[in-house]
Amino acid sequence: MKVEFVFVGLLLAYAALVVRLISILPFFKGYSNGFDNQDGSLKVSLFEHKAKRPLRLFLFLGSGGHTGEMLRLIENYKRVLLAKGNTICVGYSDQKSKECFVRSIASEYPDCRFEYYQFKKAREVNASLLQSLISVLQTLLTSLKNVIKISSDFRQGPHLVLLNGPGTCCIIATWFKMLEFLNFAQPCSNLVYVESLARINTLSLTGKILYYIADVFIVQWQELTSQNPRAKCFGILV
Amino acid sequence: MATKTLFVTCGATVPFPELVELVLSQECFEGLKNYGFIRVIVQFGRGYKDDFERRLNTIHGIPQRCSLGDRELGCCSGESLSMSVLGALEIIGIEYSTRVHDIVRIADLVISHAGTGSILDSLRLEKPLIVCVNDRLMDNHQQQIADKFQQKNYVWACKPQPCEFYDCLRKSQSEQLNSFPQAHNVQFENQLIKLAFTSSNVNTL
Structure with a gap:
C-alpha cells in the first residue's frame, strides 16, 4: 500500500519537473519560436512605449573578434542597452577584452552602472588531461557562483542576457536555465544569442548548442535560417 | 592637388607577409603614384617589425621624418617607420595602432585582410575597401567572408596574387561600391525591448 503512494508521488514529481522543463525551454514560448514576424514587420520602435525603466544587462566578452562584435552590437543598440540608469554586468575571461570594454564603453557612458565578473577560461593550451579536467570543474563552479549572483538580481526588473561566440557562453547559458528550472520564483533569463558575422553557411559549435537554450537566436546571414528555423535574421547587426 | 592616403592593415595579431610584399613593390608604387596617392600607412601586425x-x-x-605624429598614428613614440620612394610617395609602417578608426578616417582607400573586424572598421566609416584573403590561415572563414561581401558589392576582393591585387587597385579608381547598410535595425531593437520589458515572460508556474 505504502509503496504505491510513494510511486504515485514520484510520478507526480516527475511530471511536474517535465512540465517545468517545457515551460523554461524556448521552443514552447510564443515570443521566441520564430513565427511572430507579423508584429516584427511593423517598423515602429517600441522604445517610446516600453523601454522606460532601467534595464539590467549581462553580457559576456570572449576574446579578439568576439569582443569586437559584442562592443559594436551594444554600441549600435545603445538607445536601449546603454540607456541612463541601466546596470551593465560584464562577464570576461580575458583581461585585454575587459580593458577594451572599459576604454570604449564604460568610460563613454557615465550614466550606466558597470559591474565586472571574472570567469575562468575553460581550457588552457598545453594542459594535460587531468589539468584540463580540474580547470573545467573550476570553471563550472566559479561561473555557477557568478550566474547565481547575476540571476538573483534579475528578479528586480527588466533584464537581458546577451551572448555571442565564446565557448564559455555554453556554460553560462546552461547555468542560467538550470537556475530557472530549480527555482520556481525565478523569471526567465531572456537569453539572446547573436551568431558571429564570420558564420555564413554553418553555425559555430557554441551556436549549435545555444540553439536549444537561447530564448532568442539571431544569425546575421539569411543563409543560416533555412536549416535552422528557430534562427532569426535581421541582417548585419554589428 | 593629389593628397590621397592609402591605409593597409594586415590585422593586429597574425602577420600577412604576402600582402606587405604586394604593397611594397615597385609596380604598386608606380600605380599608387599615378592614381594620386602621396601616402601609404601600413599596419603590419605584432611581431613582424x-x-x-x-x-x-x-x-x-x-x-x-614621418608626416604624421605618433599620437595621430596611435603608436608608441618612435615606433613608426617612414620612408619616401619615387620622390613623392611616403611609406609609413606601424606595428599596431590603438587608433585605427582615426587612421581609417583620414584614408581615401583601405586595403585589409578579410577579418570581419577590419572589414567593419572601414565599411562603417564608408571608405572604399579592397579585401585581400589571407589564405594561409587554417580553419578560418576569410575566403567565405570575402566572397560574400564581394557578391554584395560592398568590397573588391582578391587573393594575395599580383594580377588580382592590381586589378582590384584599378577597379578602386574607376568603379563604385554599393553602400553598406546601417547596423541599426528597428525589428531587432523591438525584439530586445519585448523580451526585456514585457512582464508576461516571467514564469508563473
Missing part, C-alpha cells in the same frame, strides 16, 4: 624593416630597406627609399 624586423621583417618589415628588412623589406623596407630593399625598396631603395630615402628615410624621412
Whole structure:
C-alpha cells in the first residue's frame, strides 16, 4: 500500500519537473519560436512605449573578434542597452577584452552602472588531461557562483542576457536555465544569442548548442535560417 | 592637388607577409603614384617589425621624418617607420595602432585582410575597401567572408596574387561600391525591448 503512494508521488514529481522543463525551454514560448514576424514587420520602435525603466544587462566578452562584435552590437543598440540608469554586468575571461570594454564603453557612458565578473577560461593550451579536467570543474563552479549572483538580481526588473561566440557562453547559458528550472520564483533569463558575422553557411559549435537554450537566436546571414528555423535574421547587426 | 592616403592593415595579431610584399613593390608604387596617392600607412601586425624593416630597406627609399605624429598614428613614440620612394610617395609602417578608426578616417582607400573586424572598421566609416584573403590561415572563414561581401558589392576582393591585387587597385579608381547598410535595425531593437520589458515572460508556474 505504502509503496504505491510513494510511486504515485514520484510520478507526480516527475511530471511536474517535465512540465517545468517545457515551460523554461524556448521552443514552447510564443515570443521566441520564430513565427511572430507579423508584429516584427511593423517598423515602429517600441522604445517610446516600453523601454522606460532601467534595464539590467549581462553580457559576456570572449576574446579578439568576439569582443569586437559584442562592443559594436551594444554600441549600435545603445538607445536601449546603454540607456541612463541601466546596470551593465560584464562577464570576461580575458583581461585585454575587459580593458577594451572599459576604454570604449564604460568610460563613454557615465550614466550606466558597470559591474565586472571574472570567469575562468575553460581550457588552457598545453594542459594535460587531468589539468584540463580540474580547470573545467573550476570553471563550472566559479561561473555557477557568478550566474547565481547575476540571476538573483534579475528578479528586480527588466533584464537581458546577451551572448555571442565564446565557448564559455555554453556554460553560462546552461547555468542560467538550470537556475530557472530549480527555482520556481525565478523569471526567465531572456537569453539572446547573436551568431558571429564570420558564420555564413554553418553555425559555430557554441551556436549549435545555444540553439536549444537561447530564448532568442539571431544569425546575421539569411543563409543560416533555412536549416535552422528557430534562427532569426535581421541582417548585419554589428 | 593629389593628397590621397592609402591605409593597409594586415590585422593586429597574425602577420600577412604576402600582402606587405604586394604593397611594397615597385609596380604598386608606380600605380599608387599615378592614381594620386602621396601616402601609404601600413599596419603590419605584432611581431613582424624586423621583417618589415628588412623589406623596407630593399625598396631603395630615402628615410624621412614621418608626416604624421605618433599620437595621430596611435603608436608608441618612435615606433613608426617612414620612408619616401619615387620622390613623392611616403611609406609609413606601424606595428599596431590603438587608433585605427582615426587612421581609417583620414584614408581615401583601405586595403585589409578579410577579418570581419577590419572589414567593419572601414565599411562603417564608408571608405572604399579592397579585401585581400589571407589564405594561409587554417580553419578560418576569410575566403567565405570575402566572397560574400564581394557578391554584395560592398568590397573588391582578391587573393594575395599580383594580377588580382592590381586589378582590384584599378577597379578602386574607376568603379563604385554599393553602400553598406546601417547596423541599426528597428525589428531587432523591438525584439530586445519585448523580451526585456514585457512582464508576461516571467514564469508563473
